[in-house]
Amino acid sequence: MPVDLSGKKMIVTGGATGIGRAVAIRSAVYGAKVAVFDVNDSDGQETINDIAESGGEARYWHVDVREGSEVATAVSEASDWMGGADVLVHLAGVLQGASVELDEFPEDTWDTVLDINLRGTFQIAKHVSGIMKEQRSGTIILASSGAGVLGGSSSFAYGSSKGGVHGLTLVMQNALEKYGIRVNDILPGAVKTPLKVSQVKRTFDITGDKSTFDKTMDSLVSPDDVAKVIVFMASDEANVLRGSIRTA
Numbered sequence: 001m002p003v004d005l006s007g008k009k010m011i012v013t014g015g016a017t018g019i020g021r022a023v024a025i026r027s028a029v030y031g032a033k034v035a036v037f038d039v040n041d042s043d044g045q046e047t048i049n050d051i052a053e054s055g056g057e058a059r060y061w062h063v064d065v066r067e068g069s070e071v072a073t074a075v076s077e078a079s080d081w082m083g084g085a086d087v088l089v090h091l092a093g094v095l096q097g098a099s100v101e102l103d104e105f106p107e108d109t110w111d112t113v114l115d116i117n118l119r120g121t122f123q124i125a126k127h128v129s130g131i132m133k134e135q136r137s138g139t140i141i142l143a144s145s146g147a148g149v150l151g152g153s154s155s156f157a158y159g160s161s162k163g164g165v166h167g168l169t170l171v172m173q174n175a176l177e178k179y180g181i182r183v184n185d186i187l188p189g190a191v192k193t194p195l196k197v198s199q200v201k202r203t204f205d206i207t208g209d210k211s212t213f214d215k216t217m218d219s220l221v222s223p224d225d226v227a228k229v230i231v232f233m234a235s236d237e238a239n240v241l242r243g244s245i246r247t248a
């Protein structure tokens with residue numbers, strides 16, 4: 001039996017490409033009304049068009065998750081449009097600074113990655129949790145990673161930001177359960193998305209190691225296979241789920 005998300009009001013960030021796009025499309029197929037937030041407007045609109053073509057309901061907002069006022073406005077508009085917010089799947093993120101040595105790591109790259117990945121997560125969680133707190137219900141799924149949680153990362157900034165998102169998940173889970181809000185994070189391994197593929201290519205540019213490049217590219221899993229796990233996590237069937245979920 002497929003996952004049932006009928007009637008669910010969902011916000012999916014990072015829904016223009018990769019895992020977010022797959023989650024938005026799959027959620028709509030399973031009956032959710034979906035608000036997609038991203039900064040990549042052309043691909044974001046394509047996600048909406050694909051959902052509409054298959055009979056689903058979705059709308060796009062341009063939202064830079066670093067900007068508190070942009071996040072607040074979009075969350076409020078999306079919640080008005082949907083009649084509330086049952087689920088947040090927060091996937092917006094960047095990977096920069098791959099394969100750069102620590103003693104050469106640029107401060108502006110550190111700031112950008114931490115700003116988008118960690119501060120952006122705080123911003124979106126802050127505004128969506130306010131609505132869920134009033135509703136006394138909700139599910140929040142954040143994207144951390146194996147990087148910086150289970151082990152190393154190709155980027156000092158990326159691994160640190162994802163370790164931070166994992167920590168924020170644990171703190172939020174503990175603090176928000178009393179309002180009926182469930183908080184989990186997903187730790188994808190290596191998924192074939194623009195973010196991962198550009199990191200693998202950058203590593204190849206630096207090392208020139210073609211056989212590792214080919215092996216890594218062959219091992220990447222499909223974003224839709226990770227989306228299948230996330231839509232289950234978003235469903236009521238997963239209501240007793242706690243903590244972190246790892247995927248390949």
Ligand SMILES: NC(=O)c1ccc[n+]([C@@H]2O[C@H](COP(=O)([O-])OP(=O)(O)OC[C@H]3O[C@@H](n4cnc5c(N)ncnc54)[C@H](O)[C@@H]3O)[C@@H](O)[C@H]2O)c1
Pocket residue numbers: 013014015016017018019020037038039040063064065066090091092093094116120143144145146187188189190191192193194195196223
């Ligand atoms: N692909 C992997 O192997 C992998 C592994 C572990 C974790 N993740 C995490 O999964 C999430 C999704 O990544 P993906 O691999 O699908 O990459 P992706 O690049 O396809 O998707 C990321 C999306 O975030 C959007 N985005 C970037 N900056 C933004 C900002 N400031 N405001 C709003 N949106 C912004 C991008 O436009 C893009 O659509 C990320 O948080 C990533 O760190 C990915």
